[in-house]
Amino acid sequence: MDNGMKNALVTGGGAGIGAAISKALADVGYRVGVMDINADNARAVAEGLPEAVAVAGDVTSKEAVDAAFETLGAPPDLVVNNAGIVRFGPLNELSLADFRAVVDVNLIGCFVVAQAAARRMAANVGGVIINLTSVNAINPAPNVGAYAATKAAIANLTQQMAIEWGPLGIRVNAIAPGFIDAGMSAPFFEDPGVRAVRGGGVPLKRLGLAEDIANAVVYLASDAASYVNGHQLVVDGGVINSVLAQLPREPAKD
Ligand SMILES: NC(=O)c1ccc[n+]([C@@H]2O[C@H](COP(=O)([O-])OP(=O)(O)OC[C@H]3O[C@@H](n4cnc5c(N)ncnc54)[C@H](O)[C@@H]3O)[C@@H](O)[C@H]2O)c1
Known part of the structure; x- marks a missing residue:
């Protein structure tokens, strides 16, 4: 459809963070494929x-x-690879079927959508691809081993896509959300104790909102980010940088 609007496809747009991304893109004038x-x-x-x-x-x-x-x-101007699943469990208990399912949706799904997008963008006027990773792509955590491995792989794939597709006029970046009070993490944060500990452990003293991630998508999609390519933007209130601040230390002697 050529109505002068830019076109975006948001995968996993039916819930959680993807629904917020779809709304934010509509708010800045995109026609959105959910x-x-x-x-x-x-x-x-x-x-x-x-x-x-x-x-x-x-x-x-x-x-x-x-x-x-x-x-x-x-042709899409923007594609957001947001669809994702998690299967919880320690690595020594996780079934092969669960591990494969996570790799299939998160990593293979990202590749399938990005390749289809890039072919269309390259044949048009270029475009922007944004891949959702996670702070678990950078910092491991118990019980999310399969998920974290796929997110680290997506971060690497993002860099690979950026160097191969940059010359075709396609920018590719990633967003690594932290503790977001939405989507797959929402059930976890229903427990007030978990909310307090997790939110309180973030330097900004709150859990993230789906809209915090959507705002990062709007930025990376925009011309304000026209020279940003192959970057993983961490949107986590500072939490993965704060591990040393959370460990006990001797009081200053002076
Ligand atoms: N919520 C968080 O705290 C958090 C933190 C870090 C990263 N993320 C990432 O953000 C993204 C969105 O997560 P969310 O929290 O909104 O989860 P969510 O479960 O609410 O949303 C994921 C959406 O993807 C869809 N989906 C799943 N498999 C699909 C498939 N094969 N094809 C098409 N759609 C499929 C689901 O139906 C769902 O609507 C994911 O990539 C997730 O890994 C979320």
């Missing part, structure tokens, strides 16, 4: 936006991803 494996959620989010189209589909399927871009109906 893609989700949950068709009802994709439709509900798209119906709440002024110019949007819902796309039911699985990011691990090349056919479904090609169909999503067909439904969008115009």
